[in-house]
Amino acid sequence: MELITKVDIPKPDFAIGPNERMLFVGSCFAEGIGQRAKDEKFRAVVNPFGVMYNPASILHTVERCGEAPRVALFTLGTNRVYRLRETGEIVDNCRKRPQRLFSEEELTVDECYGYLRRAVDVLTVRNPEVRVVVTVSPIRYAKYGYHGSRLSKAVLLLAADRLVCEDSRCVYFPAYEVMNDELRDYRFYKPDMLHPSEQAVGYIWELFADAYFSTEAKRFIEEWRPLKEALGHRPFNPESEEYREFMKKTVDKVAALSKKYPNFAM
Structure with missing residues (x-):
């Protein structure tokens, strides 16, 4: 008997x-997933210039950061942007300046697609082997009204779908659908009833890992887990004397793991 509606997550190529x-790069949800990647010792850079909610700001981060990853994950939060009236530029952070200095607008599907496509192109110039995972944040924005959210x-879903249909470098991961279909109970939300709980983010991370990680990556995580727990003790x-001996053995095991996985670093 199935008591939930499971979301199909195809394995990428x-x-x-x-x-x-x-x-x-992206919304608060990207922060949650990115931190888990860092905890599992992926060489992850997470929102180097702060949380970015819309496709234009995601492009700005990609252009500024200079990173050349093998895998990038964009989490789209909203299609709403703020322009500085004086220059017309889209700003990534209003920095608590008076609201009268900005105008608010909604990006179209074409505009969202265009910003995302440019971000992928920038990353490809830096690393021709890059693959981009696009997802839509499940976080709702109460200030827009729930219908507006x-x-x-x-709009973001349509832009993401167009991107992955037209660009073989990109794939879509259904975090939005998992949250709304598999985890459709408020016990999976934080007290504000808008943001996914730590349990929900952890569940979505496990789905991502199962579908996207190589066998070797999963093996590394299993070998790293007891050491991570020991170091956090x-x-x-x-x-x-007992604790000093315990830590010495743990450090020796970490050194052995570093030899086995050359890119592993504390």
Whole structure:
């Protein structure tokens, strides 16, 4: 008996290896997923200039950061942007300046697609082997009204679908659909009832890992897990001989893991 509606997640035509160089750019959801990648010792850069909600700001980050990842993940939050009235430029952060200095507008599907396509092109120049995973953030934006929030997500979904249909470098990961179909209970949200809980983000991360990670990457994570837990252990008596011996053995195991996986680094 199936008590939930499972979302199908096709395996891509590439696999993410252990300690892969990755770039995560986008909304708060990208932060949650990106931090898990860092915890599992992927060489991940996460929103180097802060959270970016719309496709234009994602492009700006890609252009500025200079990263050349093998895998990039874009998490689209909204199609709404703010322009500085004086120059007409789209700003990534209003920096608490008076609202009268900005105008708000909604990007069209074509505009969202164009910004994303340019971001992919920039990354491809730096690394011809790059693959881009596009996802839409499941976080709802109450300030737009829930109907307005869904309309915004619909624009992003259409732009993402066009991108992956027209560009073989890109694939779509259905985080939005998992949150809304598999995890459609408020117990999977934070107290604000808008953001996914840590449990929900962890569940989506596990789905991502299962579909996108190589066998070797999954093996590394299993070998790294007990060492990660050991290094995070807080002893009652850090000066004891037992704890010093415990840490020495742990450090030796980390060194052995570093030899086995050349790109692994503490």
